[in-house]
Amino acid sequence: MRLKSLLLVFLVTLFSCQEKKQRITPQDIPDPKQTDGGYVSDPAHMLSASATATINSMLTDLDKEGTAQVAVVLQEDIGVEDPTDFAHKLFNTWGIGSKETNNGLLIFLVRDARKLVFETGKGLEGDLPDILCYRIQQEYMIPHIKEDNYDEAFINGVKSVAAQLRTGNYAYDETSDEAYMAPVTDSSLVAAEDDMVVASPQAFAGAADEMQEYAEAPVEQGSDFIDRSPGAGFYIGLVLMLFLSPVLMHACFGGRRKKKKKHPDPDVDNIPVSIKEMSNDFLRPGWIGLLLIHITAWWLLWFMDAHYNVRLGFFKVLLVYYATWVVFMHLAVLIVRLRAETALRGADRHTRWQRLSAAHSQLEFSGYIFPLPFLLLYLRWYRHEQQKLRDTPYDCPHCHQALHRLDEKTEDPYLEKAQVIEEKLSSVDYDVWRCDKDDYQLVLDYTDFHAAVSECPSCEHKTFQCKTTRTQKRATTKAAGWGIKTYLCAACGFSKDYRFTIPKISESSSSSSSSSSSSSSGSSWGGGSSGGGGASSSW
Incomplete structure (x- = not known):
């Protein structure tokens, strides 16, 4: 009996040691940007070579046109790690998506855990909310994964994601490629922002x-001259x-x-x-x-x-x-x-x-x-005064009683649709004050002056954003180039193209900048971070 107990302890210890050995970190996942410059990491070869090439082609178009940077990872197992937590860590380790717009997406499959995870950057949460991520998984990917048809699952999934980001409809037409292929206009070159070069x-x-x-x-002692x-x-x-x-x-x-x-x-x-x-x-x-x-x-x-x-x-x-x-x-x-x-x-x-x-x-x-001597103290006093201006109750103009402010969950029915969208974009926060006695309400807007959103010239709501940037003519050392920025209003749907100029390239830096830009776009991710959004499905 004692021998059996010792044997049992030995086996448990052995398996626990094995489990520790199988712990996998994001650094253990092959980064496709460091290998072939693509977007698909598939060390277990679940996808065929043709499927991998097709997916890479679609994701290259999405990246070059500035819509999204998508990474696809298929892993046999990740040891004791939870797939959802692991996807979040992997996303931030690689830095998927643009650092400025956080337009990254990670499609992560773990076959051993039977789990499919979408992890989105904050910049994609509006165009690709959690519920749509789940629907794409359930309608276009999981049925094929259950049949071990990973080629069909991931090609259809990427097509659906591309259609959603380009047209706002994830249910693409399978008989037409227009929904998920790149636009007809030349968007092979994404215009770089003309940032100032600052010495390190x-x-x-x-x-x-x-x-x-x-x-x-x-200086040495005894010297008569000190420089x-x-x-x-x-x-x-x-x-x-x-x-x-x-x-x-x-x-x-x-x-x-x-x-x-x-x-x-x-x-x-x-x-x-x-x-x-x-x-x-x-x-x-x-x-x-x-x-x-x-x-x-x-x-x-x-x-x-x-x-x-x-x-x-x-x-x-x-x-x-x-x-x-x-x-x-x-x-x-x-x-x-x-x-x-x-x-x-x-x-x-x-x-x-x-x-x-x-x-x-x-x-x-x-x-x-x-901060010193007084600036930090002043700014603290300023924030306190601003909070008082916003939080002090208003009086009802009819009964002269103090109004009460609704919380975020109950104020939406009193807001217009465009105002709700502004709150979702974090460009404006609205306060709704009500008097239940006289059914009087007061709606006040409080702009977030750190928001990267513009005012729409059509509806005048702060819901106007740049969606795509395309270079139409590359700048050279002899002539300036130009491109098109497409802005779209999330409230009224107003869209407008704005032309911008690209300054001439200085002759001293033209050769080095062109070589470095091509290599950086192909051999590394954009430095983005996860916003915590996405969805997961099991089969």
Whole structure:
């Protein structure tokens, strides 16, 4: 009896050790971007070669046109891991989807666990909600998976996803390829956003440490001359701050208000501005503010060198610029507040909340970068005052009793359809105040000034988004290119194409940029993250 017990313990221990060995992590899953540059990871070869090629072709079109970046993974087993949790980890490990729009989707099958999982990025949750993910699985994939026909299951599933993202209808017509194939217009090239190239702080810092070590080396005793001229780190610091200062100015105050240019075609370069990109109405320092910061910092550096005989290096430049920015931001916030109070004198609570929120939406970032001595305290006080403006009950104009505010679950019946869509897009949050005695209601809108949504020119709701970006003519070293951005209103369905220009490529960087862009698009994902949405099905 004792021998049987020992044998049982031995077998349990053996199997538990085996189970530990079978633990699989997302890093163990072959990344197709690192192997063949495709979108399908199928180490167990459940799909045929032709099916894999077909799926890769469809997913390439979706990716290039900017609609979505989709990864397909078929795994025999994942050990003791839960497929849903594993899909979430794998999604974030690879970074599926664009970093800016989070338009990623992971279609993940684990044959041993008999589980099919869709994991979506936050940017796809509106176009591909959880219920549609489940329907696509149940109608187009699970029936074929039960028959071990993985080719048909995944080809049909990808077709359905593509049709839903392009047309808003996942039930594609099997006799026609139009619903899930790429648009007829040339969308093989996705227009890259014309971002400013900023020198890497790490690269400068590494060189600065090396130069500073040499420049600040102590002189030998007995030497009559001490060299206090600025070292190489001083000039590196100046160059670094010349690059960083415009970035900080844009982050704290937004871009400058663009002047509309006269053009035969009013849509050329007249792309809608998203809410978060709107400039500050009360203060836009722009290049004048930058000039003031640089002159002040340079004067302080000269004063330290001339009157205190201080040897100037990399970190002293950073310290002086930081102190200059601290003073500048405190004065700027003070000016914004004084101008706002003057402009809003006599305004109602709702108007005050909206205008002050717009003025402070980007200034909140500065509270984390330049918190001392007073900026962080001011921003905390500002948030408290804003909350009071919104939460204090209103009085009924009929019975003069205090209205009560409905919660998020019960307020939707009192909102228009477009207002409900705005709340789903997180561009506007509505408060509904009611008086049950007189059946009076008050609906107030509170804009989220961090939302990447524009105002629709048709219905004037904040539901206008860029859906696709297509390059029609690639820029060269001799001529600028152009492309088309298609915007769609989620409320009224209004759609409009906007033409944008692509600047000429500088001759010094044309060869390197073209080679790097082609390799990065094929050998890596976009850096997106999961929004936690999706669905799973078992069979």
